[in-house]
Amino acid sequence: MTMQRYAEALNSALREEMARDDTVWLFGEDVSTYGGVFKVSKGLRDEFGPERVLDTPISEQTLTAMAVTAAMTGTRPVLEIMYADFMPLTLDALVNQASIYEYIWADQVQMPFVLRTQGGGGAGAGAQHSKSLDVLVAHVPGIKVVAPATPADAKGLLKAAIRDPHPVVFLEHKLLYNSRDEVPDGDHLCEIGKARTAREGSDVSIFATSKMVHDALKAATELEADGISAEVIDLRTLRPLDNTAIVQSVKKTNHAVVVNEGWRFCGFGAELSATIMEQAFDDLDAPVERLGTFDMPIPYSEPLETSVLPDAEKIAAAARRALR
């Protein structure tokens, strides 16, 4: 085990995979000379050369479309889209291109590419640089969507994503890049599609992804003081969803809170909530509590931004409601 920041763990994952497989290449705005605005690709240009680590013009739509076809013709692109807020620009290439070809072309092609981006609020980045928008890609068949909460998972999942023969959207969080934790040494891989129990508990299950896992853990600590034992499940993968882990936890606790940092209405939390209800209806003693960012633009000013985002306090309150 080595202590690493989340950004460093991602950097190691990229480095290791680029060293292992010389068809892996990186591109995106500012990823090369500067090493990425969040420094995830730092040093890789020097190590692997400017042919394999490319700065690009500001052309998200085309870059994504290029990733799709580069992937079907012999290389493994890893594209960085600087903010998740720009995912709408990538969506035609995902929905109308990447999503369809493996099935529609009857398995004549595969598309091993990774689209990395980062989202989330809390940094005062304003309405155009703070959104999650994870559900926009999670809705698209044929695209896997992962969202690691810890440095270890960041590394293991990114390595798995790069090796995956199918398209993977890899969602990072701007407030996690500096978080430090232990990362297993060696060729550490995490299986895409498997949830992780971040904390065991028996009264209520809190399902979360990305930064919300940490808020859920804080909420669990808070709840413990009240004698409430909360289980925190880090889903890690949004698509395909680990139904088994979800049902297992709800069967144990009979109460569920789902928390996702995207907008609540038609957000990823709705899928979680519906899935729990469908698959564990008889085990539920209360309706699933669902939290998301308030259904409105994310404001800039700190007190306003704090009000609209889900956090530990709101999660704890939701858990109490679930148990009421």
Place this chain on the structure above:
Amino acid sequence: MTMQRYAEALNSALREEMARDDTVWLFGEDVSTYGGVFKVSKGLRDEFGPERVLDTPISEQTLTAMAVTAAMTGTRPVLEIMYADFMPLTLDALVNQASIYEYIWADQVQMPFVLRTQGGGGAGAGAQHSKSLDVLVAHVPGIKVVAPATPADAKGLLKAAIRDPHPVVFLEHKLLYNSRDEVPDGDHLCEIGKARTAREGSDVSIFATSKMVHDALKAATELEADGISAEVIDLRTLRPLDNTAIVQSVKKTNHAVVVNEGWRFCGFGAELSATIMEQAFDDLDAPVERLGTFDMPIPYSEPLETSVLPDAEKIAAAARRALR
């Protein structure tokens, strides 16, 4: 009352609103000289002139962005996007522009524009021309989303959408354009945000939008033969959702099926299902049954396409499961 095709009802709505308010104008690919590929804007160029009915280059992204700012500067644009499959191209303008300004700019502007498009499968149009993608816009705060199922609602909702001071995405269905039904005479308006009971029933509630309302009605007829009384609620508006109507119906029937033509995973049905569970948990005797298009690209060949789309038979089966 006059018998009108859905396309004609839309055409009347556009004509009446353009005559009533000369700041209303139409633009989009093929809407002017040809009158729209589905003939919704037929005759309007002749009547209102080419300045108010404009054919455009194939530039969906910019056209949508233009609608947003034209609407905040004194006119009321109605933009036609030929297929809902192209909505990803419109999404930056919706998510990062239209969605944010009223709130973020503290109500200095309003954006009365309508984005009309049509989606749905069943016409053999293939994976890039058959999708619904309604949830992609329904997720976005500040954008109303309506989806009429009948000619009367098509007319009444489109007129209301054009008069609405806020952005409205107006979802039509390619297989409904030729459907005929009675449309009230005179200045017929439908309130955005209100569901409609398409059929009363007491055993199970089926919630649907757009073409699925008709499939649900067929399913209800089928179920009736088995002595099952199904209520069909045409939601008409996806956002804002008519929670009152939903809860009212579930309180009566205690069983619910939600059916939406978009993909099932993270689809609009997930929101419906979660909402019902949250708001009527104690009234539910069984989990909400959720139907959508199978989570895969929509294939071209007829037997394949038929297999993946929801239809009356699948709805009836879901209702039976709900009642089991």
Place this chain on the structure above:
Amino acid sequence: MKNSPSLDDQLEMYRKMVLVRQLEESLGELHKQGKTRGPIHRCDGQEAVGVGATAMLSSDDYVTSTHRGHAHYVGKGLDIHKIVAEILGRETGYCKGRAGHMIVASAEHGLLGGNAIVGACIPAAVGMAQSLKLLKSDRVAMCVFGDGSAQTGICHESMNIAALWKLPVIFVLEHNEYGLTVHSDEQSAIKDLYKRAEAYGMPGKKVDGNDMLAVYESVATSVDRARRGEGPSLIEAKTYRRAGFSTSDMGGYQSEEKIALWEKKDPITIAVKKLKKLVEPTTLRDIEELAIQHVKDAVDQALADPYPTFEPHAASNPYRGVVL
């Protein structure tokens, strides 16, 4: 002369043009008989572009195409029977009937593939070219796209990136004067789109799109350039869409005189006139008759072929754990 096709090559191109012509006429016939599903986009009168532009490529060069791709398919060597079978949604088609008339692909021929999102084939070729460059291959990627597509944002982004990175791409702009029902004069203020090449720092040229030899020679020069690693070129082939946008086009917006004028400039007539100076008329007649028979047989066979049956597709994440 360098970049002039041999006599055999010319005869093969002639044969392919006749194949395409016969294919288009047969498809038109099948449509009238109600034996096709969805619209068919015919390319009668434009055969010289697709056939002439692809004749110098080898099967491991890539071509990306549009909704109007029949001449590109045949030019790239695809089998007529498997094309027709795909268009008719049969199991024996290139994509087992899943893709349908607009998205046909054959990986073994490097045709990846038809694309019904206007403009999407442009970045697709750029992505492939980037892969080829990374693989240090001297293969090339070509996109053939319409005058309408040239107004899309991705066209700009793609040309900029391809020229900047000196990618082995050939941009073949098939200017047939229409984007659906809208004349090119109403899609752009400039007539000669090849001039835009300069805006990206790459060579641009114009060629008579109805003269297969002229197309061949112009494109071949650009292909050579690309193979030498000198970067992309834009070739604008001027032609005319005689057959209407698709079989569902109700017409009325193209002038009869213009169509008649272009009928006189028919690419097959032009080819025959030139070839008659080089071979006996019987040679051409034999080729023609065999080609016509070939298409007839292919169509008959395809009509007798079975439809596919539905199976979920793992990579595309079909319904899982859900009763269908």
Place this chain on the structure above:
Amino acid sequence: MKNSPSLDDQLEMYRKMVLVRQLEESLGELHKQGKTRGPIHRCDGQEAVGVGATAMLSSDDYVTSTHRGHAHYVGKGLDIHKIVAEILGRETGYCKGRAGHMIVASAEHGLLGGNAIVGACIPAAVGMAQSLKLLKSDRVAMCVFGDGSAQTGICHESMNIAALWKLPVIFVLEHNEYGLTVHSDEQSAIKDLYKRAEAYGMPGKKVDGNDMLAVYESVATSVDRARRGEGPSLIEAKTYRRAGFSTSDMGGYQSEEKIALWEKKDPITIAVKKLKKLVEPTTLRDIEELAIQHVKDAVDQALADPYPTFEPHAASNPYRGVVL
């Protein structure tokens, strides 16, 4: 001379440049003191573009801007205190602190507005211009955007549409050699982006972006042209970004010599040199001192202003019927 500013106008432009310079320096200072939130995009050294390009506009002409909009705001007449208050997230800001540093707008000044989606201000101006044309107004819409933005697809689509429809738009390209950390030479193969105007059939010209008079004269000619209904123009103003991308930029990729070179060409120095021939030095010194004091007062006041408190916003569809 026609399109030359009067002496009073020149002095006012000078005053505004000093205001902007002082604003940038104060914001840099506040950032260092940890009193700002999120990055600040300074425009020191680029004042002549924003101020020179907007000086001939009236308040009901529209301007759309970028993440680096301070000179555009001040040029368009916005109040320094309300700008700073917005940047500091205070209730007294132009947008009550909701917009923050990148999306400031003032409807009464026609500044709609800053935009942190690269390129998005370009179609925004085109949409406004289309409204103005429909309203038969002789007002104009201007977008000021960067060299990086010029590579986006919407830039192409917007210029094509504006030129085709002869819309009253002025495209002011502020070429400061960088898009974030990437030099313009790595974003496009051509150096002079104004040449692209030809690709759309509109006039394009280049101007010394550090000379406020040159900018004014060039832009004023285009504004007149637009007011006469003769359509758009593209003006490329050559300048240089001395201050790094933003306050969070760690630098290291811009050469010291280049920065020093451009410091010699400082727009304020150039303006002073010219103005000294027309007025007493004390006049300039008075203007400067007053401007500096003005910014100091504005900053002090803003720092003392209250933060907003959160309220849901009806038009943006906040949580409804849900316990928060």
